Amino acid sequence: MLSIFILIGAYRYYAQLAERFGKTKWHHGVLAIGIYLGAQIILGLSYGFYLASTNPELLDNVSYTGFSGANIVSWIISIAAVWGIYQVLEKKYKKEMIQKPSVEIDQIGRISESQQK
Numbered sequence: 001m002l003s004i005f006i007l008i009g010a011y012r013y014y015a016q017l018a019e020r021f022g023k024t025k026w027h028h029g030v031l032a033i034g035i036y037l038g039a040q041i042i043l044g045l046s047y048g049f050y051l052a053s054t055n056p057e058l059l060d061n062v063s064y065t066g067f068s069g070a071n072i073v074s075w076i077i078s079i080a081a082v083w084g085i086y087q088v089l090e091k092k093y094k095k096e097m098i099q100k101p102s103v104e105i106d107q108i109g110r111i112s113e114s115q116q117k
Contacts, residue, residue: 003040006075010036010082017086021093028089035085039078047074 014032015025047070051058 002075003036006079007033007036010079013082013086017090017093021097023093032082032086035082036078039081040074043074043077 010032011029014028017023018025018028048059
């Protein structure tokens with residue numbers, strides 16, 4: 001249940017980034033979901049392989065419900081991955097904004113030409 005709230009928050013967080021820089025909101029929201037779920041899958045598989053290699057009998061007693069230390073650690077690492085990639089994208093978009101001329105400057109000539117006609 002907590003993962004659903006984290007996914008909703010990550011989606012909205014990335015959608016706000018996309019809106020701020022004029023990008024497609026749902027693409028970035030899906031990217032956030034993919035990053036979170038990808039990190040969860042990688043961490044879950046890694047932990048499962050670790051358990052299987054150290055003591056195969058432990059796998060029979062694994063419970064997938066409730067809170068465990070592994071769940072909490074994987075949530076924290078997944079949230080950190082979502083936040084880290086957000087920071088990378090934000091820096092990239094800021095750099096793009098600086099490098100290209102402003103949209104308003106491009107529109108000035110077009111507006112004055114259309115008003116003259």
